[in-house]
Amino acid sequence: PADPAAAKVIDGDPATGFAMPADDLSITLKLAEKKNITGFRYTPPTDPTLWDDLVFFYDFSVDGKLVSKGEFSNIWNNQVMREVRFDKAVTGQEIRFSTRGDKKLWVGELSVITE
Numbered sequence: 001p002a003d004p005a006a007a008k009v010i011d012g013d014p015a016t017g018f019a020m021p022a023d024d025l026s027i028t029l030k031l032a033e034k035k036n037i038t039g040f041r042y043t044p045p046t047d048p049t050l051w052d053d054l055v056f057f058y059d060f061s062v063d064g065k066l067v068s069k070g071e072f073s074n075i076w077n078n079q080v081m082r083e084v085r086f087d088k089a090v091t092g093q094e095i096r097f098s099t100r101g102d103k104k105l106w107v108g109e110l111s112v113i114t115e
Contacts, residue, residue: 005018006018006020006027009027009029009107009108009109009110010029010109010110010111011109012109013109014043014044014045014046014081014108014109015045015046015047015108016108017044017045017046017047017106017107017108017109018106018107019104019105019106019107020104020105020106020107022103022104025098025099025100025104025105026096026097026098026099026105027096027097027098027105027107027110028094028095028096029094029095029096029097029110030093030094031092031093031094031095031112033093034091034092034093035091035092035093035112035114035115036089036090036091036114036115037062037067037086037089037090037091037092037095037112037113037114038085038086038089038090038113038114038115039068039083039084039085039086039112039113040060040068040083040084040095040097040110040111040112040113041081041082041083041084041109041110041111041112041113042055042058042072042081042082042084042097042107042109042110043080043081043082043107043108043109043110044075044079044080044106044107044108045106045107045108046079046108054072054075054076054079054106055072055075055099055105055106055107056071056072056075056099056101057069057070057071057099057100057101058070058071058072058097058098058099058100059096059097059098059099059100060084060095060096060097060098061095061096061098062090062091062092062094062095062096063092063093063094064094064096065090065092067086067090068084068086069100070084081109083113085113089115095112097110
């Protein structure tokens with residue numbers, strides 16, 4: 001991530017999440033090499049004071065191509081890790097996770113699922 005503090009979304013600890021700036025409700029991560037990506041996992045922050053800013057609508061892109069968009073239904077009542085699987089693997093190196101219609105993007109953890 002461009003902001004070193006954003007690396008907290010990949011440190012394995014949802015308690016150390018990160019909020020994206022209000023003017024850019026997305027996070028972009030570059031993998032060390034191209035991978036066959038079959039999905040991703042989003043874990044909301046564990047701090048209950050941040051639950052008003054959970055991601056509801058999301059877009060997920062790989063190398064600039066939108067591969068998944070949707071919603072995390074009932075996330076306000078059930079703040080657990082969400083897993084999204086793609087219909088088919090997508091090969092790429094740069095992933096972008098963004099929110100639509102939300103006022104802030106809080107991420108506890110974000111990870112990709114690979115073959």
